[in-house]
Amino acid sequence: MAIRLLDVTAYTTFDFIEGHAFGPDWRDESAAVVDVDRPKESPGTVRLQLEFDGSDLEHVEPHADSLTLSPDQARGLAAELERYAANAEAGKDVPRGRGR
Amino acid sequence: MSNKKEAWKEGMYGDEVREKLIEFAEKGWESIPEEERDMWFSRFKFWGIFHQRDGQESYFMMRLTNVNGQMTGEQLRAIGEVAREYATGPVDNPEFGESWIDFTTRQSIQLHWLKLEDVPAIWEKLESVGVTTRSSGGDTMRNIVGCPVAGKDEAELVESQPILDRLHENLRGDDELANMPRKFNISVTGCREGCAQDSINGIGLEPAEKEVDGEVVTGFNVRVGGGTGSRQPRHARNLDVFVTPENAYDVVRGFVELYHDHGRRDNRQKNRSRFFVDERGTDEIRDRLQEEYVDFELHRGGRNFREEYTYNAGKPPEAGKTDHVGVHEQPSGDYYVGLNVPVGRMTARETIALADLAEAYGSGEIRLTRRQNPLIMDVEESAVDALLDEPLLDTHTPAPSVFTRGGMACTGTEFCDIALTETKLRLTRMLRWLNTNVDVPTDVDTIKIHYSGCTADCGHAYTADIGLQGMRAQKDGDIVEALDIGVGGGMGPNPEFVEWVSQRVPADEVPGAIRSLVGAFAAHREAGQTFRGWLEDFGVESVVDVCEPAETDYEDPYMYDAKQSWYPFSTNESPAPTTVDDVPISSD
Numbered sequence: 001m002a003i004r005l006l007d008v009t010a011y012t013t014f015d016f017i018e019g020h021a022f023g024p025d026w027r028d029e030s031a032a033v034v035d036v037d038r039p040k041e042s043p044g045t046v047r048l049q050l051e052f053d054g055s056d057l058e059h060v061e062p063h064a065d066s067l068t069l070s071p072d073q074a075r076g077l078a079a080e081l082e083r084y085a086a087n088a089e090a091g092k093d094v095p096r097g098r099g100r
Numbered sequence: 101m102s103n104k105k106e107a108w109k110e111g112m113y114g115d116e117v118r119e120k121l122i123e124f125a126e127k128g129w130e131s132i133p134e135e136e137r138d139m140w141f142s143r144f145k146f147w148g149i150f151h152q153r154d155g156q157e158s159y160f161m162m163r164l165t166n167v168n169g170q171m172t173g174e175q176l177r178a179i180g181e182v183a184r185e186y187a188t189g190p191v192d193n194p195e196f197g198e199s200w201i202d203f204t205t206r207q208s209i210q211l212h213w214l215k216l217e218d219v220p221a222i223w224e225k226l227e228s229v230g231v232t233t234r235s236s237g238g239d240t241m242r243n244i245v246g247c248p249v250a251g252k253d254e255a256e257l258v259e260s261q262p263i264l265d266r267l268h269e270n271l272r273g274d275d276e277l278a279n280m281p282r283k284f285n286i287s288v289t290g291c292r293e294g295c296a297q298d299s300i301n302g303i304g305l306e307p308a309e310k311e312v313d314g315e316v317v318t319g320f321n322v323r324v325g326g327g328t329g330s331r332q333p334r335h336a337r338n339l340d341v342f343v344t345p346e347n348a349y350d351v352v353r354g355f356v357e358l359y360h361d362h363g364r365r366d367n368r369q370k371n372r373s374r375f376f377v378d379e380r381g382t383d384e385i386r387d388r389l390q391e392e393y394v395d396f397e398l399h400r401g402g403r404n405f406r407e408e409y410t411y412n413a414g415k416p417p418e419a420g421k422t423d424h425v426g427v428h429e430q431p432s433g434d435y436y437v438g439l440n441v442p443v444g445r446m447t448a449r450e451t452i453a454l455a456d457l458a459e460a461y462g463s464g465e466i467r468l469t470r471r472q473n474p475l476i477m478d479v480e481e482s483a484v485d486a487l488l489d490e491p492l493l494d495t496h497t498p499a500p501s502v503f504t505r506g507g508m509a510c511t512g513t514e515f516c517d518i519a520l521t522e523t524k525l526r527l528t529r530m531l532r533w534l535n536t537n538v539d540v541p542t543d544v545d546t547i548k549i550h551y552s553g554c555t556a557d558c559g560h561a562y563t564a565d566i567g568l569q570g571m572r573a574q575k576d577g578d579i580v581e582a583l584d585i586g587v588g589g590g591m592g593p594n595p596e597f598v599e600w601v602s603q604r605v606p607a608d609e610v611p612g613a614i615r616s617l618v619g620a621f622a623a624h625r626e627a628g629q630t631f632r633g634w635l636e637d638f639g640v641e642s643v644v645d646v647c648e649p650a651e652t653d654y655e656d657p658y659m660y661d662a663k664q665s666w667y668p669f670s671t672n673e674s675p676a677p678t679t680v681d682d683v684p685i686s687s688d
């Protein structure tokens with residue numbers, strides 16, 4: 001059996017997130033691990049990792065995905081998450097950019 | 101570049117921390133500046149003082165230390181009295197009440213719910229009978245383990261206790277080596293049962309013999325770089341070095357110094373000794389050890405005795421002892437009696453009673469095993485039956501059920517910051533359910549179920565027949581405590597780590613899953629096969645298919661906590677931080 005590749009501890013950002021992988025004509029629902037950290041082997045970067053570890057994955061090989069973000073990209077992502085979180089709670093979009 | 105903990109350690113570590121801790125204790129919890137708490141708590145660990153988890157501010161766990169799990173009745177009684185007087189929290193554990201001790205997997209003892217203000221008095225009481233907490237935590241040499249019945253063991257090939265004593269006194273006691281890159285584990289065993297579990301230690305000495313100058317001499321082979329944490333377990337690798345008992349201390353010291361000097365201090369995820377051995381390789385380590393750290397010629401590895409190992413070796417009972425539980429004869433003709441303490445937890449009252457029994461029926465000596473169990477030593481044959489009739493041995497019986505005998509668990513979310521699930525109480529309930537609901541073939545004496553609350557694996561899930569590690573899952577729309585289930589681990593001639601067969605199993609479905617595994621074992625095994633022996637034939641991939649998590653009438657009342665509350669068994673608000681008398685300290 002495929003084992004979870006990411007090491008999940010109390011320090012892991014999220015040990016359970018619902019998600020799905022999808023293709024042109026398929027969709028696999030799965031639990032996922034999401035983790036953000038600062039990889040010691042790539043100083044100055046932020047790492048965002050995602051792994052679906054459900055037992056019902058039919059269309060994807062066991063694997064984890066890892067994104068290497070610059071600090072600016074990480075802040076940009078955080079800002080977008082904050083903005084959409086506020087939107088989700090408000091139930092409407094808060095305009096961004098020039099017209100704001 | 102050093103990390104934060106390295107900077108703290110460089111600032112102060114080792115023996116120096118003690119004075120500071122006493123100073124804080126005298127002035128009280130609030131004297132520790134809030135912004136300095138993480139730093140001081142990190143340093144306190146060297147002295148065995150661990151701040152408990154979030155929500156339990158101002159309460160501490162204390163880990164004791166010893167040599168090879170050995171203590172006198174007087175020492176254990178003092179520990180029990182300390183537990184009775186000081187290990188009392190603001191709330192009881194629903195299963196164990198208040199005031200208890202935990203036996204650990206490194207032959208030691210932990211106490212919980214202590215107040216910092218009480219630590220000096222506790223130290224005074226413990227140290228007056230020769231019990232210390234020094235070097236039991238943090239980045240240092242942990243309790244040095246061995247065969248708990250060293251010197252009193254029919255299976256002993258070579259004497260190890262004098263080496264263990266010297267390592268404890270001179271190596272672990274050396275303040276110059278207090279600040280290691282990371283925690284470091286040492287084992288030395290001269291017995292042929294494999295009970296020190298050398299293959300999961302940073303350095304392990306195992307019994308061996310070799311022809312030296314035309315004469316066969318007994319001594320030890322050396323293995324390095326074993327450990328089970330972070331889902332990156334390693335068996336200690338053969339260094340291909342044989343040492344005589346006379347040189348054993350110097351070789352262990354040499355490797356400790358080598359790791360102290362050259363182990364990475366920049367990356368805590370990669371600096372355990374097992375990764376050090378990955379990076380350097382045994383050839384380089386052996387060469388460097390020879391060139392720079394020992395001043396005698398190292399012999400190449402001798403003949404080991406691993407084939408004889410029976411401890412958690414997956415062999416049938418007739419092959420020899422799989423643990424120390426039960427009544428066993430010593431070479432002197434006396435007996436030792438191994439009690440079974442499920443999940444390692446014993447009340448203060450029972451602890452004191454155990455000390456009394458050891459003195460009344462034996463020599464007073466008590467020894468602790470790596471399976472969280474105590475042994476009463478040196479019982480005359482004529483006294484064994486009367487000892488077995490004592491009420492304490494009814495509770496913690498030397499003749500336990502198959503499941504109770506095999507159960508071990510780490511601390512879990514009850515007190516531990518990094519655990520993902522509760523462990524000890526849950527496994528206690530699971531063992532009870534398994535005992536009454538799952539049939540096991542009569543020629544099977546134990547199925548080892550080890551439960552760790554997280555991947556640090558302090559509960560040794562990786563070396564179990566059935567290993568459990570904490571995780572989380574969703575069930576009926578709620579996030580619940582869940583377990584990953586693995587099978588097929590164990591020690592012995594060919595140590596194996598579990599392979600995972602089911603992930604994120606909601607905690608209340610785990611007993612059902614275990615029942616399906618044991619059911620398949622009972623149905624498909626050949627007569628005489630142990631669980632691990634059967635797995636080797638049946639195959640782990642086939643086990644994936646037969647492992648069926650399912651709800652049963654097992655009830656798991658704490659599965660929705662998922663570490664959200666300050667104490668998994670309380671629905672009240674946390675009173676912490678509190679005064680020494682458990683009165684909440686006002687934030688005004």
